[in-house]
Amino acid sequence: MGGDSSDSKIKWQIERRREFIEHRLFWHGQIGLADLIDTFGIARTQASQDINSYINAFPEHLTYDKSARTYVLGPMFSAHYADLSPSAHLSKLLAISAGFPVHFPDWEVYVPDMLAPPIPARGAKPEITRSVLHAIEQGRALTITYQSMSSPDPSERSIAPHALAHDGFRWHCRAFCLRDRDFKDFVLGRMLAADLGDAADVDWTTDLTLTVAPNPALSENQQKVIALD
Template identity: 50%
Template structure:
């Protein structure tokens, strides 16, 4: 590398170089007008930025005279930007939904994006606010809560310390003074709530929240060699396995989401692509006997 290194640049210069890398990598080309419009700089400054970038990182991008624009070079690698395809696709999906996404103006190519249609969950604003405040201020929250195990709502005191989303619903993790245990409370089932006094409950005592369980997954052994290889690519497996670390309190939800909550023989391998290698260990963590 020649010229200045990343540590010698101002944050504003680094931000402009991050934009250059974002546009050149995800779009394949960048022009002076792109830098001028998005970063709000002059034509002279845009030209200087691109030329200095090329000088510091030869082969990363070059000027294509026929296209009259700068294009991606064979030696490109990111120095000022994290190239994370999962994060980028999530940003594209969020932009398509109309959500506010940092640096959304950097994105040029936005294809039609479809995501599963999931019924919206009713989230009472007051309950969410009070839960968040109780977590931050370590306070007791008196809630009127409708559980599925009781025909009528029950008023109880809880001490929330965290928030979790299991892929479908939002929960608060809290100590329940009625049952004297840490439990999950679905936010949409909190009918009424009032902040009360200080909660003298140590969140570190919630062992199911603190403890982590590692799921060791592998491609279903009944798949063909080629099918197993593509599943290994799908799940980013190394040497035929991948590890998924989950909090114990979310273990059931993670297993269900991955289709690992039942015996693998109950579903066709072409439908259930992965199996749980350490099934006995995970069943023990769930408090069940291995089938």
């Protein structure tokens, strides 16, 4: 049992270092033994072994540049361990720039100035957020005291939450309002109290599959860009 645990830990460590190799190669264009040594606190022999084993597993994914004395992207490079999606990388850089904690911040060599408007805190209380999550997970109704912008005073209502949504600024709870008999969005920060109730009737939920396409009135090149967006 202990051997299996030890082997799993070693495998995880190797995979993380290979993930780092791909991440540093792709986003920085090069990697040296010192990068592995400094980031993971391993010996030079281990760093050399990591690079060589990666080359053996994926030939031509990285090559040694003798003039620069470092390893660079090879002609056949593709990722096997790292998530190289631009959205994930840019989100991480934005979080680092804003001073938020992220996984493996020392993997980044350079963080550019990120010009983004400050997003104010939206006041969702931990206890209320927990109740909303429990209601969704357990399929239960939720009695909330809610401050709507259409009413001067808070009101109490029962809702049946089924999903969360984020518009880039605020977290919303998507729910069926039992009072108005309609689906609505409720801002978590406007919930003043929330109490779990009984199991909710979920027979009214229906999943729809939508096919979205660019406006055919656009040019072919414009449609390609819209499709990528």
